[in-house]
Amino acid sequence: MNQGYPDARIPVTPVLSSRSLRGARGPHIAAITDAASVRLVTSGRIALALAARAMRLAPGDRILVPAYHSMSMIPPLQAGGVETVFYRLRPDASADLDDIAARLDDRVRALVVVNYFGFPQKLAEIRAFCDRHGIMMVEDCAHSFFGASGGQALGSFGDYAIASSMKFFPIYEGGALVSARHPLDAAALRSGGAGFELKAGLAAVERGMAFGRLPLAGALLRLPLTLKGVLWNLLKRRRGAAAAAALTPSSSDSSYGFDPAWLDKRSSLFSRMVLKLAPRRAMCEARRRNYLALAARMQALPGCRLLFPLLPDDVYPWAVPVVVDDPDALFPALKMAGVPIIRFAESLWPGVDAALCPVSAALSRQVLAFPCHQELTDAELAWMAGTIESTAAPRRAPE
Ligand SMILES: *Cc1c(COP(=O)(O)O)cnc(C)c1O
Numbered sequence: 023m024n025q026g027y028p029d030a031r032i033p034v035t036p037v038l039s040s041r042s043l044r045g046a047r048g049p050h051i052a053a054i055t056d057a058a059s060v061r062l063v064t065s066g067r068i069a070l071a072l073a074a075r076a077m078r079l080a081p082g083d084r085i086l087v088p089a090y091h092s093m094s095m096i097p098p099l100q101a102g103g104v105e106t107v108f109y110r111l112r113p114d115a116s117a118d119l120d121d122i123a124a125r126l127d128d129r130v131r132a133l134v135v136v137n138y139f140g141f142p143q144k145l146a147e148i149r150a151f152c153d154r155h156g157i158m159m160v161e162d163c164a165h166s167f168f169g170a171s172g173g174q175a176l177g178s179f180g181d182y183a184i185a186s187s188m189k190f191f192p193i194y195e196g197g198a199l200v201s202a203r204h205p206l207d208a209a210a211l212r213s214g215g216a217g218f219e220l221k222a223g224l225a226a227v228e229r230g231m232a233f234g235r236l237p238l239a240g241a242l243l244r245l246p247l248t249l250k251g252v253l254w255n256l257l258k259r260r261r262g263a264a265a266a267a268a269l270t271p272s273s274s275d276s277s278y279g280f281d282p283a284w285l286d287k288r289s290s291l292f293s294r295m296v297l298k299l300a301p302r303r304a305m306c307e308a309r310r311r312n313y314l315a316l317a318a319r320m321q322a323l324p325g326c327r328l329l330f331p332l333l334p335d336d337v338y339p340w341a342v343p344v345v346v347d348d349p350d351a352l353f354p355a356l357k358m359a360g361v362p363i364i365r366f367a368e369s370l371w372p373g374v375d376a377a378l379c380p381v382s383a384a385l386s387r388q389v390l391a392f393p394c395h396q397e398l399t400d401a402e403l404a405w406m407a408g409t410i411e412s413t414a415a416p417r418r419a420p421e
Contacts, residue, residue, distance in 0.1 A: 031360035032233070032402040036395045038192040038226045039235035042296070045304025051338070052170045053302065054163045054177030054185045057200035061211060062289040062297070065273035066164045066186030067280050069199035070134075071098035073182040076199070076207060077132055077158050079104045085160075086122060086133045089370070089379035090115065090386060094273070095162065096371050097280035099134070108371070110379040115329060117143055119151055132158040135180075138366075139391060140339035141330050142171035145179040158182070164189060165340035168306050173336075178202035187293065188274065189340055191300055192397060194225040195274045196293040211288035217257070217269040222290030224250050225274075235397075305396040306338040312394035312403055313339045319407045320344045320392075323414045325352075329389060340364075341391035346414075349388050355413045356390070361406055364391040 036042075055062075063069055079085065081103025087095065089108045099106055107130065110121040115138050122133065133152055135143045145161070152159040161180030167190040169176045177183035181203050187196030199206065213219065224247060230236040257269075271287075272279040288294075313333060321328055325347035333339065341364050346352050356363055367386040376383035392406060 027354075027357040028360050030362035032362055032393075032406060033229075033395075033397060034362035034364060034393050035189060036192040036397040037233050037235055038230035038296075039397055040238070042192050042397065043299045043301065045301035046307075047301045048303055051168050051302050051306050052175035052336075053168050054166070054175070054183055054200050055198055055297065056175060057177055057183070057202045059201045059204070059206040061199045061206055062187075062294055063197050063199065063211065064195045064214065064271045064284050064287055064289055065188070066162075066184050066197040067094045067098045067273055068271075068284050068287075069184035069186075069197045070095055070160075070162070071101050071280070071282070071285060072199045073160050073184055074099055074102055074104060074132075076182055076201070076204070077160075079131055082129060084127070084130045086125060086130060086157075088117060088134065088136055089374050089382035090138070090367050091136065091371065091374075092164070092367060093278040093369055093371060094280070095134070097278075101280065101282065105129070106371070108374050108378060111381045111385075113381050115141070115381075115385065117148060119148070122151070123155075126155055126157075130157055132160055132181075134160045134162055136162040136164070137166035137169075137176060139329070139341055139343045140166045140169060140337055141334075142166065142169065142176055142337070145171050145174075145176075149179045160184070166338075168302070168338040170336040175202075187289070187297060190305070190395075191293070191296050192226060192230065193293040193296050194222045194229070194290075195271055196289045196297070197273075209286070212286055214271075214284070214287040214290065215269065218287075219290050219292070220250065221270050223292035225270075226292065226296075308396035309338050309394055312396075312398055313342055315403060316342045316392060316394055316407055319411060323411060326414060329385070339394060342394050343389045343391040345385070345388050346390055347388070349390060352414055353390060356410060359409050359413060361409050361413075362393055364393065365389070366391060 084105045084107050085099055086109050087106045090111050107125055110118040112118050117135050159180040161177055161183040163177050163183050164186040166176045167185050182201050185198040271284045317328055320326055326344050329343040329345050370386055
C-alpha cells in the first residue's frame, strides 16, 4: 500500500489515547446515529450493501453514483446485480442535478450523494428532486458522521444514510446504516466471534501505542498483546493464514475489498462502547479548531487553494482538502517527509474519466487532504503545517 514511502509520522485517522474518552459531551451535536433506526456494522461499505438491500434493488435496477467516489463504494452497490451509473459534479463538488436528470430512466431507482470531507451537499434541494422523480436518496455520510445542514441533521435527508465510524473514532472497525424514514429490517446482526472481538479492541490499543499514546495501558497490555501475537501465529499455522485473516474484515486494512461475509455482523463491543463514551462536543470542536488552523496556513501557499473556502456552522470536517496545482511534485515530496495524506478518490472506477466528468477527474488528481482529527496534538499539527509549507514553498537560499 505504501509504495516505497515511509510510514506517516503522525496518525492519519484517530488513535486511541488517554484523552479519547475525556472532555465535553454536550450540548448535543447531531450525529447520524441519532436516527430512529440504526444498525452498527463493521464498515461503511457493508452499510452501503445493506442500504441497497433495504431499498429492495433488484438485478437490472440502476443506482446513480457520483463520478468522484471511493472505489470501496462500488462493489457493495453492485452486489445484487444492480447497475451503477455515474453522474457529474460541479466545480464546488456539488451534485450536478441537470446531469442527473439527463441520466434518469425507468430503471433508475436511487441516487447516492456524498457529503465530501464533511461538507453537506444541497440536501434539501436533492431531497425535493428525488421526491419529484420518485427515486430514493442515499446519503453517504462516510465523511460526515456529525453535523447538520439548515438546522437538519445530516443523514436524515436520505431514505437511508451510511457512516464509516472508523474515520471519526479511534476504533479498528465500524460503520453504520441508519434511516430516519423507514424501519430497518429487524433481522438480527450477529457477533463476529470471539477472535474478532479481541482483535478489534487490541488493534485499537496497538495503534495508539504505535503513535506514542497510552504509555500506561501499553505497559499493562504488553503481556496480553504478546499473547495475542502468539495466539494469532498459532491460529495461522493451525488453520492457515486465510482463515486467520477471515476473523477480521479487510475493510479495516485500507483495502477497497468488499466481503459479503460481514453483511450480518455487528460492530465489536469495543467499537460500540467507544461510540457511546466518546465526548462528542470535545471531538467535534477539536476537528473544527484543527481544520481552521491548518486551512488558514494552506490557503496562503502558492499553487494551493481550499476546496471549500468557508467552514459553515454545524460542519465537523473529516479532513482539510486542498486543491494543488502540481500534485505530481508535491504528493511524493510530502509522503517522503512522512506527512499523512488522504487522497480520496485517487483511483476511480474503470470507465470514469475526464470525458465522463472533468471535475471529478481533476479533483481525484489534485486534491490532497490532510487530517484534522481530534487526536492530533498541537505539536503534531504544527509539524504537519510547517512541513507542508516548507515543501510547497521552499525558501530560496540567498544568492
Ligand atoms: C470510506 C468511504 C466509504 C466506505 O467506508 P468504509 O468504512 O471504509 O467501508 C464509503 N463512502 C465514502 C465516500 C468513503 O470515503
